[in-house]
Amino acid sequence: MASEATPSDQKQSYTLIYAAFIAGLCSIIYELLIATTASYFLGDSVKYFSLTIGIYMAAMGVGSFLSQYIEGSLLKRFIIAELLLGFLGGISIPLLYFAYAFSNSFIYLYITLTVAIGFLIGLEIPFLTRLMERYNPLKFNIANILSFDYLGALIATTAFPFLLLPVLGVYQTSLLFGLVNMSIGFAVLLVFSDQLPSVARRLKKVTLLFTTLLLAMMLFSGLALTEWDRQLYSDRVIHSQQTPYQKIVMTKHKEDIRLFIDGNLQFSSIDEHRYHESLVHVPLALYPKPVERVLLLGAGDGLAVRELLKHDTIKEIVLVDLDPAIIELARSNPYLKTLNQSSLTSSKVNTVQGDAFTYLKENVAPFDFIISDLPDPNNNALERLYTQQFYRLIEKNLAKDGLFITQATSPYFATEAFWSIVETIKSAPFRHVAPFHTDIPTFGNWGFVIASHLPLSLENRTMEIETRFLNKEILPALFIFGKDIQPTSPRVNRLDRPTLLDSYLKGWKSYSR
Numbered sequence: 001m002a003s004e005a006t007p008s009d010q011k012q013s014y015t016l017i018y019a020a021f022i023a024g025l026c027s028i029i030y031e032l033l034i035a036t037t038a039s040y041f042l043g044d045s046v047k048y049f050s051l052t053i054g055i056y057m058a059a060m061g062v063g064s065f066l067s068q069y070i071e072g073s074l075l076k077r078f079i080i081a082e083l084l085l086g087f088l089g090g091i092s093i094p095l096l097y098f099a100y101a102f103s104n105s106f107i108y109l110y111i112t113l114t115v116a117i118g119f120l121i122g123l124e125i126p127f128l129t130r131l132m133e134r135y136n137p138l139k140f141n142i143a144n145i146l147s148f149d150y151l152g153a154l155i156a157t158t159a160f161p162f163l164l165l166p167v168l169g170v171y172q173t174s175l176l177f178g179l180v181n182m183s184i185g186f187a188v189l190l191v192f193s194d195q196l197p198s199v200a201r202r203l204k205k206v207t208l209l210f211t212t213l214l215l216a217m218m219l220f221s222g223l224a225l226t227e228w229d230r231q232l233y234s235d236r237v238i239h240s241q242q243t244p245y246q247k248i249v250m251t252k253h254k255e256d257i258r259l260f261i262d263g264n265l266q267f268s269s270i271d272e273h274r275y276h277e278s279l280v281h282v283p284l285a286l287y288p289k290p291v292e293r294v295l296l297l298g299a300g301d302g303l304a305v306r307e308l309l310k311h312d313t314i315k316e317i318v319l320v321d322l323d324p325a326i327i328e329l330a331r332s333n334p335y336l337k338t339l340n341q342s343s344l345t346s347s348k349v350n351t352v353q354g355d356a357f358t359y360l361k362e363n364v365a366p367f368d369f370i371i372s373d374l375p376d377p378n379n380n381a382l383e384r385l386y387t388q389q390f391y392r393l394i395e396k397n398l399a400k401d402g403l404f405i406t407q408a409t410s411p412y413f414a415t416e417a418f419w420s421i422v423e424t425i426k427s428a429p430f431r432h433v434a435p436f437h438t439d440i441p442t443f444g445n446w447g448f449v450i451a452s453h454l455p456l457s458l459e460n461r462t463m464e465i466e467t468r469f470l471n472k473e474i475l476p477a478l479f480i481f482g483k484d485i486q487p488t489s490p491r492v493n494r495l496d497r498p499t500l501l502d503s504y505l506k507g508w509k510s511y512s513r
Contacts, residue, residue, distance in 0.1 A: 013135040015191040019082070019184045020128050020145040024152030026181040027121045030089040031056050032160050033174050034117070037096050038110050040170070040247075040262055043378040043505055055111065056118040063122020070123075075192055076199055078127040082184045083203070085120040087210040090178015092117065093170050094217060094224065101231040125149065166244035171225060175218040182211050232263065239333065243325040250335070257335045258442075259301060261375060268442040269339055272303055273468045275407075278438040278448060279373060280307035281470055282478065283405040285463060286434065286456040291368035291403065292316065297356040297385075299373035300326035302340030309343055310465040317349045318367070324353045356385055360393035368399050372406035376504065377417070383501045386421055388494050391428035391451075401454040404430070411437050411485045412445040414507030419487035420500050425451050427492045432456050436478040437485075445485075 035052035039045035070077055092113045099106040128145050164173045185207040193200045217224070229237045235253035242248075249260040257269040267275065284291065290313035296304055300321035308317055321327055330336050331344050344351065352359065356374065372394070377383040384390060386406075394404050406425070411418040422435045430451035437447045450456060463472045493500040 009135055012191055013132065015187050016128055016132055016135075017144055017148050018187060020125075021148040021152045022180060022184050023082075023121070023124045023128075024149035025156045026086070026089060026152075026177050027124070028153045028156040029160060029164075029173065029177045030092065030117050030121075032157070033093050033170050033177075034096070034110065034114055036165070037093055037170050039379060041096075041100050041106065044380065044501055046380045052114055055114045056121075059115045059118025060122035063119040064126055065122075067123050067126035070127075074127060074130060075188070076196055076203070078123075078131060079185055079188055079196075079203055081120050081123045081127065082181065082188070083206055083210055085117065085124075086178050086181030086185065087214065088113070088120070089117055089181055090175050090214045091217065093174035097171060097225075097228055101228050161244075166242070169242040169247075172218065172221050175214055175221060178214045179211065179218070182207060182214065186211075233258075233260065238335070239329070241325060241329075243323050245323040245325075248323075248325060248329065250329075250333070252335070257339065259336075264375065264378065265442065266301065266375070267303065269335075271441050272339070274438055274440045275443070275446065276303045276307050277467050277470045278436075278446075278478070279304055279371060279405060279407060281463065281465060281467060282436060282448070282475065283369070283403055283450045284311065285461045285472075285475060286450060286458060287369075287403045287452065288454060288457070289368075289401070293365075293367050293369075293399075294318070295320070295363075295367040295370045295397065297359075297370070297372045297374055299371070300330055300351075301336060302330040302343040304371060304373050305343040305346070305349055306340045309346055309348065315348060317346075318352060319344075319349060320352045320354055320356055320359045322353070322355055327351050327353070357390060357393070360390075360397050363397055366399040367397060367402060369403045370394055370398060370405075372404070374407070376409050377500050378504060378508075380498070380501060383493070383498050383504075384495060386424065386493055386500050387498070388424050388427050388492055390495075391425050391430075395428050395430060401452065403454075404451045406449050408435070408447040408449045409504065410444055410507075411435075411447040411481065414504050415485050416488070416490065417500055417504040417507050418447045418485075419490035420493055420503055421447075422449050422487070423490035424493045424500075425449050434479060435481075437481065438478060 031052060035049040038048040038052065042048060095109060095113065096106065099109045125145060129142060132145065168176060185203070189196070189200060189204055189207065196203065226237070229240055229249060233249060233251045235251035235256070235258065237249060238252045239248070239250035246261050247263070251258045251260070255269070259266040292313060292315045294308055294314055294317045296308070296317060296319045298321060299305065299319065300323065305317055305319060308314055327344065330340055343349065372385070374385050375382055377386045398404060406421070408418050408421040422433060426433045428451070431453045432451065432455055434450040434456050435447060436450070437445050440446050458475050461472065463470055491499045
């Protein structure tokens with residue numbers, strides 16, 4: 001039976017429990033940071049979160065297994081492991097950012113960091129359990145260490161999406177938690193210095209060195225991210241903002257204003273009129289009835305609203321966008337206000353912050369015309385907005401014989417994905433589905449899909465509104481597809497059996513916008 005604990009023993013025991021708590025906190029944060037960064041840059045969040053968790057856990061298992069062979073100077077080895085973990089975990093995201101912008105080694109570095117951090121984390125619990133042997137019986141040590149480790153993990157997983165990501169972003173959060181992890185080294189060295197007479201001084205110097213480097217990187221993170229933006233975007237960055245939902249960047253080169261979300265181009269002011277005129281005016285040219293009430297999903301930049309306001313019959317436009325920062329940017333940024341002609345200030349426009357899927361489930365008042373101007377399905381969160389279930393919700397929210405259109409990526413670069421969207425809309429079901437495409441210089445050949453229960457026809461239709469690109473003579477040509485972009489065997493994309501993301505990524509893998 002263990003002897004009665006002295007005040008010194010209690011202090012040391014509490015310090016090791018603190019180490020377990022911080023270890024649990026930081027280990028989950030590093031895992032979330034690496035998986036989130038990989039999914040930001042490479043898409044397919046399910047794949048990279050699954051890979052990260054799997055590699056991470058396997059590396060932890062290896063670390064835990066090999067810890068049994070580490071004997072002697074256990075306290076020193078634990079401190080060294082924590083210092084390495086804090087520094088490597090802290091700089092992991094800056095390293096991944098650098099690799100993405102300046103080299104082709106991102107995927108290799110991603111795997112290396114995941115393995116190395118997982119291995120070091122795997123050493124923590126065995127080391128702590130063995131260090132606690134002198135203070136309590138094994139059953140109490142295991143209970144205390146694991147409970148505080150799990151508590152740290154709970155706090156980390158709660159804070160990451162609601163506080164850390166929206167306030168600091170992944171880059172600064174990585175550095176911050178490297179510093180938090182480094183506090184283990186400070187605490188253990190302070191309390192156990194008398195047990196490390198020969199190495200305490202050197203370990204303190206290493207701790208101070210790593211801490212200083214992390215603090216310096218944290219201090220200059222703004223400059224580093226600005227330089228990273230310059231490397232990633234060829235033009236001058238005039239706006240950069242990390243929101244709880246995405247990274248928003250605007251660039252300017254001469255008269256060309258471009259908007260990027262998570263690194264993906266949304267529009268160029270040089271030719272955005274081709275896209276937005278096609279999105280709004282082509283379906284209305286086919287539709288035999290005037291529309292009064294319009295639902296716009298996405299398109300918080302106000303450019304589609306600008307085109308809708310050209311139709312006098314439209315009395316109400318409800319714009320639903322997940323990120324209020326986009327809507328605020330469209331209302332306040334002078335470049336964007338000029339482009340959208342201050343369309344979001346119109347009395348006809350009602351903006352709603354929310355998820356498109358959720359809005360469609362809860363809405364009860366039908367719309368004459370629904371426009372889905374959402375980002376490409378380049379991750380799992382967006383893929384669900386191109387599923388059969390989503391299009392059934394669209395059909396449910398339309399007035400009888402209402403009109404629907406969605407942007408549908410490029411039929412040239414992502415042919416299989418484009419025709420999959422067409423097939424999925426047909427299965428919703430809509431009686432009449434009409435795919436078409438438009439050439440947009442900055443995007444290439446771009447696709448759209450129109451759907452309705454009413455017959456869609458260009459006969460006797462005129463183009464009476466003011467346009468820069470469209471006229472009635474060009475309309476029929478938009479519905480003709482060349483032999484090299486014809487459908488093969490398109491699949492229906494369902495929530496329970498998603499297939500679109502794979503075909504989308506496969507189509508775009510050799511082409512970078």
